[in-house]
Amino acid sequence: ALSMCGLAKEFQSADDEEKNPWLVSISILRPGRGTEMCKGALVSQKYVLTAAHCFTIDDEADQITVKIGKKNFQVAALKSHPQYTVGKLRNLGIPEFYDYDVALLALRKQVTFSSEARPICLPCTAGTSRALRRPHPQTTCKEHEQELMPGGNIPALFVTPCRDKYLSTLGLRRRTVRIKNGDKKHSCEADAKKAKQYQNVTEVSQVVTERFLCTGGIEPEVDPNTCKGDSGGPLIVAKRMRYIQVGVISWGVVDLCKNNLRIECQNDNDHLEQAPSHARDFHINLFKVLPWLREELREEGLDFL
Numbered sequence: 001a002l003s004m005c006g007l008a009k010e011f012q013s014a015d016d017e018e019k020n021p022w023l024v025s026i027s028i029l030r031p032g033r034g035t036e037m038c039k040g041a042l043v044s045q046k047y048v049l050t051a052a053h054c055f056t057i058d059d060e061a062d063q064i065t066v067k068i069g070k071k072n073f074q075v076a077a078l079k080s081h082p083q084y085t086v087g088k089l090r091n092l093g094i095p096e097f098y099d100y101d102v103a104l105l106a107l108r109k110q111v112t113f114s115s116e117a118r119p120i121c122l123p124c125t126a127g128t129s130r131a132l133r134r135p136h137p138q139t140t141c142k143e144h145e146q147e148l149m150p151g152g153n154i155p156a157l158f159v160t161p162c163r164d165k166y167l168s169t170l171g172l173r174r175r176t177v178r179i180k181n182g183d184k185k186h187s188c189e190a191d192a193k194k195a196k197q198y199q200n201v202t203e204v205s206q207v208v209t210e211r212f213l214c215t216g217g218i219e220p221e222v223d224p225n226t227c228k229g230d231s232g233g234p235l236i237v238a239k240r241m242r243y244i245q246v247g248v249i250s251w252g253v254v255d256l257c258k259n260n261l262r263i264e265c266q267n268d269n270d271h272l273e274q275a276p277s278h279a280r281d282f283h284i285n286l287f288k289v290l291p292w293l294r295e296e297l298r299e300e301g302l303d304f305l
């Protein structure tokens with residue numbers, strides 16, 4: 001049977017991996033320099049989608065371990081987007097440039113899907129047409145974009161670790177944000193200039209290119225913010241209990257999680273007091289990197305439209 005993407009256990013007592021079976025943890029071992037952590041999403045039996053900025057040009061596949069469900073997988077290949085060039089604007093005093101900040105990890109072994117390991121749906125694939133209950137192959141990629149990314153404020157979610165005060169372990173929590181895709185898009189993007197690293201930015205469009213989606217801020221509602229450790233994780237649109245990835249978490253204006261100030265899994269109003277209005281987060285819009293996704297995932301049976 002065709003493996004169904006974007007399905008999760010919805011019952012309250014399911015464990016975190018069953019509620020978010022596509023969320024993966026990526027660790028990059030750098031001998032003598034510790035380990036870097038990032039998030040990612042399982043998108044097929046063999047591929048994980050994440051952020052290119054999690055890796056340096058010296059990182060090799062054998063330094064990378066991916067945790068899916070409760071199992072660890074080794075990586076056969078790391079494929080960053082060919083147009084990702086973090087140092088492109090250095091001569092303008094802009095140290096980090098995140099355009100095309102996406103990468104695919106090819107796993108050495110295929111993942112056996114289970115309640116704890118299951119792929120998320122990608123835009124413009126047959127799986128997303130099925131998830132949206134739209135006819136395949138009649139439904140077009142354009143129609144996916146119109147349904148998933150309409151104008152205005154689009155409810156979306158990302159998943160972030162939380163501190164469980166009873167178990168004193170790390171759990172996972174879904175955080176709801178709104179993608180500013182209407183009249184709030186401009187002001188969302190303008191706050192990029194408030195990022196410490198971007199004080200030399202004269203024109204916002206230098207760092208916020210067409211590839212980005214913008215979330216965060218306090219209008220129309222207070223949005224929670226990402227932490228650096230959320231880099232590479234999926235930005236998800238939920239439609240009738242099916243989950244479709246529309247973005248990859250790339251960078252943010254303020255890192256509100258310094259000294260691992262984790263949100264608590266139990267309490268609910270934690271983000272209300274601390275988010276400044278210019279605390280925005282930027283995500284790579286998957287609709288803007290489709291040719292690369294099709295090419296790299298062409299043998300994964302995802303049936304791109």
Ligand SMILES: Cc1cc(Br)c(Nc2ncc[nH]2)c2c(Cl)c[nH]c12
Binds near residue numbers: 096228231251
């Ligand atoms: C998710 C995420 C990634 C990166 Br890289 C950050 N660092 C940064 N943003 C601008 C330049 N560098 C942040 C911050 Cl800050 C908050 N969330 C982040």
